[in-house]
Amino acid sequence: MDVKMFCYQCEQALGGKGCTKAGVCGKDSDVAALQDLLIHNLKGLAFYGQRVLDKGGKIAPEIQNLMADAVFSTLTNVNFDPERFFVFNTNAEKFKQQLRDQLGQIDGPVPEAALYISPNRVDLMIEDGKKFNIMADECMNEDIRSLRELLIYGLKGMAAYVHQAAVLGKRSEEVNEFFFKALNETLKEENGINEYFALNMELGQKNLIVMELLDSVHTGTYGHPVPTKVAITKKKGPFIVISGHDLKDLEMLLEQTEGKGVNVYTHGEMIPAHGYPELKKYKHLAGNFGGAWQEQQNEFDNLPGCILMTTNCLQKPRPSYEDRIYTTSVVGWPGIQHIEEVDGKKDFTAMIEKAIELGGFTEDEEEKNIMVGFGHNATLSHAGTIIDAVKAGAIKHFFLIGGCDGAKPGRNYFTEFAQQTPDDTVILTLACGKYRFNKIDFGTIGGLPRLLDVGQCNDSYSAIKIALALAEAFECDVNDLPLSLVLSWYEQKAVAILLTLLSLNIKNILLGPSLPAFITPNVLQVLVDKFNISPISNPEADLKKILG
Structure with missing residues (x-):
């Protein structure tokens, strides 16, 4: 070749x-x-x-x-x-x-x-x-x-x-x-x-x-996540935006910025951190900045603060912010400042000083909030209410709409699908795919938000635990629950999670926005035959197929 x-x-x-x-x-x-x-x-x-x-x-x-x-x-x-x-x-x-x-x-x-x-x-x-x-x-x-x-x-x-x-x-x-x-x-x-x-x-x-x-x-380490309001607006003053998934890096950054007048904003997959008691206790954990990873080049353009990339989701830095973006751990870009770990510690001093020098945002925005923190512990603490609502017909169906976000056309499907779900259904979401719709007000059902943010992509475990608990309560198989999985994929963590779901014999998964290039027609047919996995079509048709 x-x-x-x-x-x-x-x-x-x-x-x-x-x-x-x-x-x-x-x-x-x-x-x-x-x-x-x-x-x-x-x-x-x-x-x-x-x-x-x-x-x-x-x-x-x-x-x-x-x-x-x-x-x-x-x-x-x-x-x-x-x-x-x-x-x-x-x-x-x-x-x-x-x-x-x-x-x-x-x-x-x-x-x-x-x-x-x-x-x-x-x-x-x-x-x-x-x-x-x-x-x-x-x-x-x-x-x-x-x-x-x-x-x-x-x-x-x-x-x-x-x-x-x-x-x-x-x-x-x-x-x-x-x-x-x-x-x-x-x-x-x-x-x-x-x-x-x-x-x-x-x-x-x-x-x-x-x-x-x-x-x-x-x-x-950080306690079970609890339902928490997260500001999605800016606050006056110097700041650092932390992206990726590594909660330990966030903890060290919060410790080192405490009392220095530097706000810390989460970005991308770091947003679930706000629900953890041992992280949310830091008052200068100011909110969440921006959306999913693929928007970073626009969002970070000439940003008057610093950025720390902790795991993955890094794009080529633009010249307008390459002097203020830092990488750590396995993340790297040629010429970008990298913060190494020494004896289990990382020194963020240079980044903190740069953030103070840049000055940050010049004024407060009117505060707007979204909710996070519905991991398995928080959600299952309401299990009795949820089960009663299902038995009474108040909750007709559960949708897990989650996975990776990306820039490819067709991802508006997930926004439209979420918006078209009936009011008597619950949406569970996780990973950065939620940025397609997590700022939309879906209202409440049974005293809970209709949209429950379960966490990061690795918190698929929480979603699995919730599904297994519901199946046990209703004395049925997970595949017999009124539960549908509508998943978006972008990279290899989504592959690992999909394999986990298939290894648990979870069937009828809808996958999009397109099927992986490395999956041949014959391999796809095996997955269809064994697990009834299928590509998304359009929200109306897929909802009709699911709900009848």
Whole structure:
């Protein structure tokens, strides 16, 4: 294939097929090659790691952490910095050699990914990376390639949640070891459709474990979210906008800005933070700024404050704010100031001083609010009221309308769908897809808002827990509940969550705004046959199909 790169891992894939010159996401062909090389290196690392596990051994925590963080770094809109990928590749090579030496003589064939040795220069890594892109084996059966990439993209999504939990000190050996198993399996030529399908379902179950782990550490550290009004308007004074998903970074930022006259606004997927008692106690957590991630270039343009990107959802910074945007953790962009962690701490002093220098907003806006904080604990505290309302016919149906937002045309579907849901129905929402409609007043039902914000994308666990509790109360299967899932997807965390839902045998999911480019017609047919998954059509037709 005579192209500079090939990537079709996200919904933006050019022409619905794949990016071949540069990523629509903003990555160039050099970064794409470094990411492809990194996945290749990690497959080699997985080969040796799995053999250590097969012999009853353990993989060192630093190798487990490298595996998860390196996989996460290749997720869409996370890291665009060639130097950071040089470091990831170098460390993957170091650990690969370490495990190889630990094992000694290997019985049986050793795959090329395990034998490969990375060069020690970025330019040479880029040249090698071009040999290992997704389409490198042009003779591979396309359905097997589809399921292999589905597995890898699910791993990328799960890696984001593994990283978030690890930041707060929680890890699952079972989940961490699955990265080695799954990537090692992609090296086996004998694996076919059945083997890859089973691996994808296993990934779904592993992702459920890590989402539960992340929920546990979030609520254990910051308390269970409670229904909370969040200002979506500006306040006078210096400020910092924090985006992404990492609550630990937000906590450290709030601690370091307290008493300094600097307001902190959440952005994008960080908005659920306002519901956590141990975060909302900070009075200078002033509100939420802007909308979903894809609006950032316009929203941050000439912003008189600073921005901190903590996990993913980074776009190419415009010159008008590149001096005031900072990255941390696995996030990176060439030339942008990066804040490293040292002994478990991050020093935000430079950013705080810059925010004060910029001066911030010059006047208060008239305050407007939206509600967040309806995680499983808060929602199920009203379970009796909800169940009585369903039995009495006051609540006819539940809709989970959530997932990733994006810039692709057709996403107005989710706004229109939410607006057209009948008044006797409840809308659960999560992830940044909610920005399509979370500022609309849907009224109340049974004393609760009709729109219940469950949280971040990883809080799909909350939605699952709510659904399972309702199914238990009504003594039925989840698929028999008056519940419909209408999901939007953009990147690989949505893939991991979808695999989790399918592994729980949840059926009749509507997915949009378009189907993934990496899903072949045959693989799609399997998903339709087993789970009745289907693409969205139009709000009127889909609502009629659901409600009759």
